Amino acid sequence: MVDTPHVRIRAIEMFERPVHLRLPFRFGVVTLREAPQAFVRAHVETADGHSAWGAAAELMAPKWFDKNLQLTNEDNFDQLRTVLRIARDAYLGDPTPATAFGHFARHHDAHQAVCATHGFNPLLASYGPALVDRAVLDALCRLYRIPFAAAMQANLPGVDRSHPQFDGLDIAGLLASLRPAPTIEARHTVGMLDAITAADLHERVNDGLPETLEEVIAAYGHRWFKLKVGGQVQADLARLHAIAAVLDRSTHPYFVSLDGNEQYESAAGVAELVAAIRATPGLARLWSSTAFIEQPIARKLALDADLRGADLGKLVIIDESDGELDAFVRARARGYAGVSSKTCKGVYRSILNAARCAAWNREEGDSRYFLSAEDLTTQAGLAVQQDLALVNLLGIGHVERNGHHYVNGMAALPAAEQQAFLQAHADLYERSHGAVRLAIRDGRIALGSLQATPGYAGGAMPDFAAMQPLGGAAA
Known part of the structure; x- marks a missing residue:
């Protein structure tokens, strides 16, 4: 393994x-039907002139990052475009070489401060x-032809105590101890509008994919x-009762999490629901x-x-309260036991x-504190691959996956791009119903190719030529 490399960031594009949903997804205060997906490309270079491009992708989900009802979905999309541009300008504005983590540590606090002046x-x-x-880390892994898991175990990005929130923690020891698994359980999301049985359907999509909870379980x-x-x-009781009527048919154990999506104002309100259940x-x-309850109380x-x-x-x-780097520390003091990885x-x-x-569990001689793995309607391709690779490396045994259910896989993508991802990750994807899509078999997702492919879990690249520049501006 190479020493922790320092790189210059030469370009960020x-x-x-657009992403159109096949089914409406109701969560919290929004019903999602469409949203853009953002893509970032970063070009890094070492002191000896070697360079590589890396990439990352993420949905621009409305009413999750900012739930102000006075803002339209388009307002939310523009907010996300703006914070992307602010980050790009900052990272390109300092040409000094640094480790991949060093670039993050150098800019994090100042970026937050600048965004605060915009009201973000x-x-x-x-x-x-x-x-x-993520794009920088992908480029670094590609530059040294190292798969993500191996790169993180050796701390290729140089995660250290250069940001004060990381001080006092054995980051290198943690990374060296991590052992990714060959598969991970897919935790299926049941949104507020999702049909539980066929009797709940008013009109079928009829695209061959499962539409009800019953059909999802049968298919996946x-x-x-x-x-x-x-x-x-x-x-909530009536809906949970309808869901339980389906889940309880299983002769095998099942597990659930309850997601409050900030719909409660106090612990007493959550306790009322718990008592009723x-x-x-x-x-x-x-x-x-039920394994845990997720973010029931409004973030404020x-x-x-x-x-x-x-x-x-x-x-x-x-989940949504995890805005600042010290949020989990403050949450622990209030009795919270976990935090989402997204x-x-x-x-x-x-x-x-x-x-x-890891540190808190050692201190208390217990396993109380944990990370959950949650979704942001993560789309097939780089977004779902990088998320899966991260949560699997961290030892999380199950991950919320909903992008494959609410969106028709890669159906809207160019055929060559679909084929490239299928060829690079034949265990992760399958071709069915006219498109390449995430493969879930017996409730699990196979991850072997993500661990073997150089880069941040990306054996193929998106077709950037088929996209538009962010927000219609120059890439």
Whole structure:
């Protein structure tokens, strides 16, 4: 393995292309039907003149980073384009060589401060560096022809204590100890509008893909599920009862997480739902199968709400509240046990929080603290591959996957691009119903090719020529 390399970032290019959903996805305060996907390319160069391009991709999801109802979806998309451009200008504005992590550490705090002057919250601000950092890391791995897992185990990006939030943690020791698994469980999302049985369907899409929860289980064999709850106890109970009626048919164990999507104002409101679930006989198996509760309280209140006195019965994690690098530290002090890993928040943030979990669990002699792996309607191609590679490396045994369900795979992409990804990752994808798509068999996703391919889990590249520059401006 090479020594930790320092690189200059010579160029950063940004693109986007539209994503149209085959089914409406209701989460929190939004029903998603379409959104752009952002793409970032970064060109890095070593002191001896060797160079490589890397890339990253992420959906520009509205009403997740900023849930201000006064803003339109287009307003949200423009916010995300702006934070991408702010990150690009910062990373290109300092030509001094640094490690891949060093570029992140150098710019993180200043980027957050600049974004704050635009009125952008820290979660929204994180989106820009998250894509640039992944593109730089991909380029670094390609430059040295090293797969992502091996590069991280050897700390090729040079993750160290150069940012104060990483101080006092054994990052290198954690990375060296990580061992990715050959497969991972796919945790299926049941959105607020999703049909549970055929009787719930008003009109079929009829594209050959599963549309109801029953059909999803029959097609993919899921054992893990993410259930959205909406903050209205009686409505939530009725929907959970309908879901349990399907899940309880299984003779094998199943597992669920409950996602509150910030729909509650206090721990007492969450406790009310929990008490109602516990008091409903038809939900006994579902409740015993619940692994954790995700971000039930609105982010502006969540880290002020002390969960330690509430009778919630399950561990609770933060997701949308994870805006600043120290958010998990503050959440722990309020009784939260976990935090989500999402590549839209940054690869180094996930590593930081994994190191915290390891340190805190050692301190307490327990396994209370954990990372969950959550989705942002991650699309087939670089986005889903980089997310899968990261959460698998971190030892998370299951990951929310919903992009393959709400979007018709790679159907909208050029045929050559689809074939390139299928050829490079024949275990991860399959061709069915006229398109290349994520392959889920017996509830699991095969990851072998992601661990063997040089680069940040990308054996193929998107067709950038088929995209438009970000926001119609110069790439």
